[in-house]
Amino acid sequence: MALEHAILVSLLEKPGSGYELARRFDRSIGYFWTATHQQIYRVLKRMESDGWVEVREVSQQGKPDKKHYSVAPPGRSVLSAWLHEPIEPESVRHDLAVKIRGAAFDDPSDLIRQVERYQQIHSERLTHYLAGEQRDFTGPEAPAEPDAMQELQHVVLRGGIAYERMTLAWLDDVLATLHRIRAARADGRPDC
Amino acid sequence: MALEHAILVSLLEKPGSGYELARRFDRSIGYFWTATHQQIYRVLKRMESDGWVEVREVSQQGKPDKKHYSVAPPGRSVLSAWLHEPIEPESVRHDLAVKIRGAAFDDPSDLIRQVERYQQIHSERLTHYLAGEQRDFTGPEAPAEPDAMQELQHVVLRGGIAYERMTLAWLDDVLATLHRIRAARADGRPDC
């Protein structure tokens, strides 16, 4: 399990509350590690009782109090140890791939519409990534000499951009294939 | 949850036992949907009691008996209904991206070695995919006029190939970035 480690990295990059972490897991970190606020609160509590993070209650005007978390030395050691462990193969779960193969046993028309919608989502995500890259790394507002943290954030973002571009190209391929199959079926060649 | 649906698709492509399914989830299907044999047996049992699949006990010589599963009409309906549901955004969990961002707070040397190993795994996977494509779809042994099922299997495989190529290129980028940071640190510019 690595949610703890994702939280440690995020808190090292910038300390904050559970709520703030949950927001980040909706945005930047969420693009490669999803987590709900429930998970985050639960894990933060455990990490606190294990001494990995330190808490400080912060009063705010007009808003509820919050618990400000930062990484304690034992947490840093835990993260360091984890970083030295071998990288495990990712366990993937691609709904879409299952649906595509399932389309052999169903009318593909509906799937075509869904793939088009899916393509649009990825297209928007790519635009979003590129805007973020411009803003934080390559634009005129970006730091001239980025530090290690920023360089590493950038290379992860470049990975996201490459992934979205690859996905969009593949989805074109998928759509072409689905159209071909539908046309063949309409021609009275139900080849399954 | 979609393991049921992945199993239904796999059984429609070719009926078989839980063990055989588990093998497939180590190979072709496993490249986009991971599952252990425990999960498969448990879900198959539930699917059987829900009438989604039919079982037939098969005696074998020299091997234990097996339970041969095939999709029953209700299972087909369930799959069809699921195929018409909108595609949900995938919930990703990329250890590697977390580790890369974590490298800002640690010595990157170890991570470099791990990324190189990881790169090799993906390189081997790409080779394996390409061999499978040659064997089943583009080589001389492949069917001249593939049916819908084969065309869809092929387009999913092309997705896997595109993914591996993209990943390998990105890992080069990651390695270059890690080397740059290590060099900067060695020069006495610990920029974090």
Added chain:
DNA sequence: CTTGCCTATGCAACGAGTTGCATAGAGGAT
């Protein structure tokens, strides 16, 4: 002849992830 691997299925316990709900004050919209 014993150790280990392959086929084949399964239980039990645990840990991780999801979903629904609850609280509670501040601010804006209708």
Added chain:
DNA sequence: ATCCTCTATGCAACTCGTTGCATAGGCAAG
């Protein structure tokens, strides 16, 4: 006035996924 949204935290119940272990016959290598 009332409803909705945002900040901020949390419980409880449930499902899903993982890990370790168990059985059991056949086969091959040492």
